[in-house]
Amino acid sequence: MQKPMNRIVFFENVELRYETSAVLKNISLQIEAGEHCVILGANGSGKSTLIKLINCELYPSYKDETFKREILGNERWVVSELRKHLGVVTNDLHTRFALDGGYLSGFETVLSGFNGTLGLFDHLEVTQEQIEAAEGALKRLGIEHLRDKRLCEMSTGELRKCIVARALVHPVKAILLDEPTVGLDIKAQLDFIEMMRSLARSGTTVILVTHHIEEVFEEIKTAVLIKEGTIYAAGEKEAVLSSANLSEIFNTPLDVQKLQGRYSIHPVR
Numbered sequence: 205m206q207k208p209m210n211r212i213v214f215f216e217n218v219e220l221r222y223e224t225s226a227v228l229k230n231i232s233l234q235i236e237a238g239e240h241c242v243i244l245g246a247n248g249s250g251k252s253t254l255i256k257l258i259n260c261e262l263y264p265s266y267k268d269e270t271f272k273r274e275i276l277g278n279e280r281w282v283v284s285e286l287r288k289h290l291g292v293v294t295n296d297l298h299t300r301f302a303l304d305g306g307y308l309s310g311f312e313t314v315l316s317g318f319n320g321t322l323g324l325f326d327h328l329e330v331t332q333e334q335i336e337a338a339e340g341a342l343k344r345l346g347i348e349h350l351r352d353k354r355l356c357e358m359s360t361g362e363l364r365k366c367i368v369a370r371a372l373v374h375p376v377k378a379i380l381l382d383e384p385t386v387g388l389d390i391k392a393q394l395d396f397i398e399m400m401r402s403l404a405r406s407g408t409t410v411i412l413v414t415h416h417i418e419e420v421f422e423e424i425k426t427a428v429l430i431k432e433g434t435i436y437a438a439g440e441k442e443a444v445l446s447s448a449n450l451s452e453i454f455n456t457p458l459d460v461q462k463l464q465g466r467y468s469i470h471p472v473r
């Protein structure tokens with residue numbers, strides 16, 4: 205039986221190894237529903253690996269008596285079932301659609317979210333309900349104009365929004381966004397931030413991995429800093445996103461400033 209999904213992530217002492225080396229160690233992390241959260245860390249620190257663990261693309265390598273891993277209240281998930289509650293947007297997914305799905309329309313891309321496929325297949329039935337949900341997801345993101353446009357004719361930002369809409373065909377409780385603004389120009393990036401804010405305000409828990417502190421929007425209250433595969437700090441963003449903490453995780457002297465709710469980061473010379 206499924207437990208209530210009020211806790212999106214509950215990890216205690218989770219470890220993940222690629223071959224012999226531990227990439228994530230002693231990861232203890234709780235993210236509650238509605239607790240929009242940013243994950244920051246240097247290149248190679250383990251952010252994407254953490255997202256893959258939450259998303260059940262990867263599984264912990266080692267378990268001792270202190271180990272705990274629950275996602276949306278459950279220790280085990282059938283992945284196709286989890287996708288109905290947890291949306292995922294990664295650059296890998298974007299690249300797969302850009303490279304192999306150019307012939308798909310925006311609508312077909314979104315609709316393919318029901319079966320987690322790259323495109324639609326004759327043997328997979330499409331119901332009227334699914335069609336309406338896909339139309340609804342396009343509307344929710346304000347991209348109805350991309351409905352019939354082919355992916356190969358879309359800009360990076362347009363395609364990215366279709367991938368987000370695809371992740372939202374189910375009424376998901378939370379969405380994981382791994383560096384979602386890579387490749388977007390300034391306007392597309394600002395639009396994307398507004399879209400994330402509107403998702404957050406509508407009740408979808410947003411878990412954002414980014415390299416850009418200025419993307420930490422107002423609704424995000426929690427920050428998690430990853431350093432060399434461990435959680436260096438986690439908690440309220442005001443406390444966690446300090447100059448000292450960011451200088452430490454990026455291994456360079458940095459000055460963090462906050463002006464009118466927006467963070468910015470500057471090198472200390």
Ligand SMILES: Nc1ncnc2c1ncn2[C@@H]1O[C@H](COP(=O)(O)OP(=O)(O)OP(=O)(O)O)[C@@H](O)[C@H]1O
Pocket residue numbers: 222223227245246247248249250251252253254
């Ligand atoms: N499939 C893999 N096999 C072996 N090692 C891997 C694999 N994928 C990632 N790694 C290693 O795991 C570590 C963490 O990688 P991860 O992609 O999680 O980092 P990240 O913080 O997301 O980095 P970035 O900011 O550069 O995207 C890195 O040292 C990386 O080389």
